[in-house]
Amino acid sequence: MQSLRIAMLAPFGITPKGTLLARMLPLANALVRAGHSVQIIAPPIHNPQDAGTTVVHDRVPVTHTQTPTWPSVAGVAQQSLALWRSAITTTPDLIHLFKPKGQAGLAAHYGRIVAPRIPLVVDCDDREGRGGWNDQLAYPASAKALFDWQEARLPQIAQSVTVASRTLEGLVWAQGVARMRVFYIPNAADLGQAPAPVLRTPTRLLLYTRFWEFRLDDLIATMQHIVSARPDIQLTVIGSGEHGEEHQLLELAQTAGIARHFEFRGWMQPHDIPAALADAGIALVPVDDTLINRARCSAKLLELLAAGLPVVGNDVGEMRTFVHTGVNGILTPPRQPQALADAVLALMADQSRWHAMQRAAYLSAQQHTWDSRVSAAEAAYTVALH
Numbered sequence: 001m002q003s004l005r006i007a008m009l010a011p012f013g014i015t016p017k018g019t020l021l022a023r024m025l026p027l028a029n030a031l032v033r034a035g036h037s038v039q040i041i042a043p044p045i046h047n048p049q050d051a052g053t054t055v056v057h058d059r060v061p062v063t064h065t066q067t068p069t070w071p072s073v074a075g076v077a078q079q080s081l082a083l084w085r086s087a088i089t090t091t092p093d094l095i096h097l098f099k100p101k102g103q104a105g106l107a108a109h110y111g112r113i114v115a116p117r118i119p120l121v122v123d124c125d126d127r128e129g130r131g132g133w134n135d136q137l138a139y140p141a142s143a144k145a146l147f148d149w150q151e152a153r154l155p156q157i158a159q160s161v162t163v164a165s166r167t168l169e170g171l172v173w174a175q176g177v178a179r180m181r182v183f184y185i186p187n188a189a190d191l192g193q194a195p196a197p198v199l200r201t202p203t204r205l206l207l208y209t210r211f212w213e214f215r216l217d218d219l220i221a222t223m224q225h226i227v228s229a230r231p232d233i234q235l236t237v238i239g240s241g242e243h244g245e246e247h248q249l250l251e252l253a254q255t256a257g258i259a260r261h262f263e264f265r266g267w268m269q270p271h272d273i274p275a276a277l278a279d280a281g282i283a284l285v286p287v288d289d290t291l292i293n294r295a296r297c298s299a300k301l302l303e304l305l306a307a308g309l310p311v312v313g314n315d316v317g318e319m320r321t322f323v324h325t326g327v328n329g330i331l332t333p334p335r336q337p338q339a340l341a342d343a344v345l346a347l348m349a350d351q352s353r354w355h356a357m358q359r360a361a362y363l364s365a366q367q368h369t370w371d372s373r374v375s376a377a378e379a380a381y382t383v384a385l386h
């Protein structure tokens with residue numbers, strides 16, 4: 001494919017949320033390695049200290065627009081316009097919007113009106129509206145209505161759509177977007193940051209989470225079953241919830257009498273996470289069967305596999321794309337704490353199987369690199385350009 005100039009519009013800044021770091025930036029770097037020119041434009045939401053800066057990450061410049069000076073709705077319009085203006089300064093061949101929502105979504109919509117000759121590609125990596133993040137976060141009613149409308153409308157007016165999961169693929173088709181315009185690009189592993197697999201102890205479990213993926217009482221039930229059989233078990237918990245769920249989990253563990261088996265590390269800087277993964281022996285990944293879980297493609301899951309961690313989790317959505325029972329992990333039905341606990345205990349009891357799964361986990365991550373996703377992105381761009 002000929003070299004393209006691609007402007008990527010981000011939904012928020014490079015920290016603390018993960019879309020830019022975990023999906024946009026590694027895909028952008030893979031596209032640059034393939035010969036394309038990519039620039040990421042982001043609003044400084046959640047990270048005002050980065051406003052008005054441009055920093056090159058690997059070979060991709062990430063520009064954060066200025067913080068708006070107008071209040072309320074006027075500020076949203078000001079930020080959206082700034083995003084669009086910054087994107088077109090690179091004279092892009094196309095715009096790739098990540099997440100059909102928010103200020104970046106408004107900027108892309110504006111672009112379809114004032115510059116319809118610049119193709120728009122929309123990326124969907126989560127269920128944003130009803131049944132998704134609208135139900136998880138305390139957005140104002142007006143914002144929820146906007147996000148619902150954007151999630152329905154932006155894929156329809158785009159020249160092509162990229163999706164992170166098969167569930168999102170089906171949802172976009174159901175909105176009337178032609179199948180030939182929808183391209184499946186699941187998340188991938190960044191092996192450059194992954195530690196080499198090491199021999200560990202299987203008695204240290206790892207839970208790397210934002211806590212909304214599962215019910216806290218189910219996790220406590222799972223741990224009670226495990227601890228009753230293996231009192232030497234320890235669970236390292238990385239992450240924090242939107243509503244302090246990590247504190248609720250600690251309280252439940254104390255009530256159940258198993259708090260001493262938990263180690264809470266809270267939210268960690270990305271560069272500190274690989275060392276934490278290297279200390280663990282098995283990754284525990286509970287996932288409830290909900291629309292938001294079926295629609296997502298967990299970048300954390302790829303991090304776990306790339307670190308050589310066998311995954312014991314639930315058979316929901318994209319989990320089955322990356323975890324193959326008996327090879328690099330074990331998947332059990334959702335909302336069955338006893339089954340999840342039994343899978344962990346069975347793996348801990350079979351050292352040779354556990355060692356084999358460690359290596360298989362690392363090797364499976366090597367099959368899902370960002371460079372392997374470039375061809376699908378290029379296919380989406382080809383359709384958009386024509």
